[in-house]
Amino acid sequence: MHIGLAEINAIVENVWASTLGYEAIPVDDPLEIADGVTGSVGISEAGALLGRVYLHCSREVASSAAAVMFRLDLDAVGEQDAADTVGELINMIGGNIKSLLAENSQLEIPTVVIGGGLVPDACVNVCDAYFVAEGGPFRVMLCGMQ
Amino acid sequence: MKILVADDSKAMRSIVIRTLRQAGYSGHKIIEAADGAEALGIAKSEEPDLIISDWNMPEMNGLDFLIALRAAEFDTPFGFVTTEASPEMRELAEKNGAAFLITKPFTAEDFQRHFDPFLD
Numbered sequence: 001m002h003i004g005l006a007e008i009n010a011i012v013e014n015v016w017a018s019t020l021g022y023e024a025i026p027v028d029d030p031l032e033i034a035d036g037v038t039g040s041v042g043i044s045e046a047g048a049l050l051g052r053v054y055l056h057c058s059r060e061v062a063s064s065a066a067a068v069m070f071r072l073d074l075d076a077v078g079e080q081d082a083a084d085t086v087g088e089l090i091n092m093i094g095g096n097i098k099s100l101l102a103e104n105s106q107l108e109i110p111t112v113v114i115g116g117g118l119v120p121d122a123c124v125n126v127c128d129a130y131f132v133a134e135g136g137p138f139r140v141m142l143c144g145m146q
Numbered sequence: 147m148k149i150l151v152a153d154d155s156k157a158m159r160s161i162v163i164r165t166l167r168q169a170g171y172s173g174h175k176i177i178e179a180a181d182g183a184e185a186l187g188i189a190k191s192e193e194p195d196l197i198i199s200d201w202n203m204p205e206m207n208g209l210d211f212l213i214a215l216r217a218a219e220f221d222t223p224f225g226f227v228t229t230e231a232s233p234e235m236r237e238l239a240e241k242n243g244a245a246f247l248i249t250k251p252f253t254a255e256d257f258q259r260h261f262d263p264f265l266d
Contacts, residue, residue: 018251019161069157071164081157088157092250095229099249103232107202 011096024133031137037062039090042108055090056118057138064135083112152185153200169254182206201228
């Protein structure tokens with residue numbers, strides 16, 4: 001699984017601009033994201049997991065995105081709205097990464113965990129990307145397992 | 147006109163509906179379904195003018211929904227809005243009677259390009 005920072009940046013910028021209508025700006029240095037929301041989705045081929053993509057963001061980032069997706073005032077966004085939104089965002093990011101991989105690779109069902117930090121599976125290689133957008137910073141990590 | 151939007155993600159259904167409005171398709175009745183089986187029932191009873199469906203859904207996926215709809219002799223214009231779009235999926239969609247396959251993320255212009263033949 002050899003997807004680099006440039007590909008991840010382009011995918012994330014496109015997902016944010018098209019789906020949410022505002023910019024996700026890549027930043028070079030790691031940013032602290034405390035007590036956030038983490039979405040992840042696996043990409044497999046012939047039953048073997050090739051890798052997992054993570055989206056880790058603050059609750060503020062998740063809520064800002066959910067407010068756009070569900071056309072709600074920020075105050076009216078609930079925890080489930082924020083979780084659904086992060087699940088859909090990681091689904092799109094994962095799907096776009098998958099499209100750069102083998103034709104017969106498959107995208108698994110996304111999962112979302114509310115609270116805590118990002119605890120990735122055992123990775124053979126990692127591509128870690130940080131962004132700043134409406135609501136604050138967020139992180140997208142591609143954890144390659146082969 | 148009636149538009150059926152089938153997606154297991156409430157967030158994505160909301161985005162599709164918002165993008166329909168951004169693309170200028172206002173005043174239509176929007177009906178939502180959370181999986182292919184529910185969508186099939188609604189498609190038969192409501193007879194929408196256009197069906198916009200996700201591919202990967204629980205109970206019945208989008209492709210099986212399309213196949214079942216055509217088997218029941220409904221020729222409703224049908225297209226996919228999906229995260230994945232391999233050449234094999236595009237071929238399957240076309241072979242089974244889908245009019246288009248739009249990948250996520252999408253824009254209002256993408257919708258206009260594909261929906262204009264079917265919607266006012």
